[in-house]
Amino acid sequence: MEEYAREPCPWRIVDDCGGAFTMGAIGGGIFQAIKGFRNSPVGVNHRLRGSLTAVKTRAPQLGGSFAVWGGLFSMIDCSMVRMRGKEDPWNSITSGALTGAILAARNGPVAMVGSAAMGGILLALIEGAGILLTRFASTQFTNGPQLSEDPSQLQPPPFSDYRQYQ
Amino acid sequence: MSPLSPYLNLDPKYLVQDTDEFILPTGANKTRGRFELAFFTIGGCCMTGAAFGALNGLRLGLKETQNMAWSKPRNVQILNMVTRQGALWANTLGSLALLYSAFGVIIEKTRGAEDDLNTIAAGTLTGMLYKSTGGVRGIARGGIAGLTLTGLYALYNNWEHMKGSLARQSL
Numbered sequence A: 001m002e003e004y005a006r007e008p009c010p011w012r013i014v015d016d017c018g019g020a021f022t023m024g025a026i027g028g029g030i031f032q033a034i035k036g037f038r039n040s041p042v043g044v045n046h047r048l049r050g051s052l053t054a055v056k057t058r059a060p061q062l063g064g065s066f067a068v069w070g071g072l073f074s075m076i077d078c079s080m081v082r083m084r085g086k087e088d089p090w091n092s093i094t095s096g097a098l099t100g101a102i103l104a105a106r107n108g109p110v111a112m113v114g115s116a117a118m119g120g121i122l123l124a125l126i127e128g129a130g131i132l133l134t135r136f137a138s139t140q141f142t143n144g145p146q147l148s149e150d151p152s153q154l155q156p157p158p159f160s161d162y163r164q165y166q
Numbered sequence B: 001m002s003p004l005s006p007y008l009n010l011d012p013k014y015l016v017q018d019t020d021e022f023i024l025p026t027g028a029n030k031t032r033g034r035f036e037l038a039f040f041t042i043g044g045c046c047m048t049g050a051a052f053g054a055l056n057g058l059r060l061g062l063k064e065t066q067n068m069a070w071s072k073p074r075n076v077q078i079l080n081m082v083t084r085q086g087a088l089w090a091n092t093l094g095s096l097a098l099l100y101s102a103f104g105v106i107i108e109k110t111r112g113a114e115d116d117l118n119t120i121a122a123g124t125l126t127g128m129l130y131k132s133t134g135g136v137r138g139i140a141r142g143g144i145a146g147l148t149l150t151g152l153y154a155l156y157n158n159w160e161h162m163k164g165s166l167a168r169q170s171l
Helices: A009-039 A044-084 A089-103 A109-140 B034-064 B072-111 B116-130 B132-157 B159-170
Strands: none
Touching: A009 A044, A009 B034, A009 B072, A044 A089, A044 B034, A044 B072, A089 A109, B034 B072, B072 B116, B116 B132, B132 B159
């Protein structure tokens, strides 16, 4: 992905929904194609037909479930951005946990807690990977120490504590 | 017009060159390509489908249960209809948009150009692939449907342009 930046907030919901649908539909399509191929009766023709049927029926459904997840996640994320007035990884982690909890709401409180933990941990992993990647990428492009003739002119850089998220 | 003194020996036209220019990062396009818009298109179609399907489900549920008294089973039945129809429409429209975006991106990358021809070709191919299990007749029907829809969209998109050129021709 070249220079893919996230959209500003209300539109981010639509964007995330679409991204999640794409992910689910394509991933589910591949998975279901293999599964349908293996579960069909013997014969290449039968197997291909079974694979096609499985993809046609299941891939859009899986995409839809992913889209619900992504849309709800993004809605909570945007609400938190609005309420807290800042964007940081905690927003994503909290909204992942809340999304998991809400979508498991009909399975009882125990399932809600488990699902929330899953969502939170998953999003924490993703955010952590993003931060690590940004750190790693930023170490590649440092300018090196600025050498000065007079040591008394040295000053600490003004934004030394600046950490870039996302 | 010019705020500068006429005694200055320069043309003020050179000072204000173009106010509508943005500074873009090197290598960036001026408009967003199909790939950057693909997720937005898919998400928009999916959400539109969900909203439309929910309304359709409400209509169907009310029609189907109009003989029943206002009670809990009726509510549950209507609610089931709403969720089922909503999911159905969202999935259908979402996968159509996914196919359309994929075809659009592929066509754009292979042609190396971006215009309304891409839109029409992507729409036609989407219709053909979506109906490809229905035999030749189904493929033709899907292709024609896609061609019509995207052709109308392209016409709508170029309406001002075309009206201008027609007026210029008649003058």
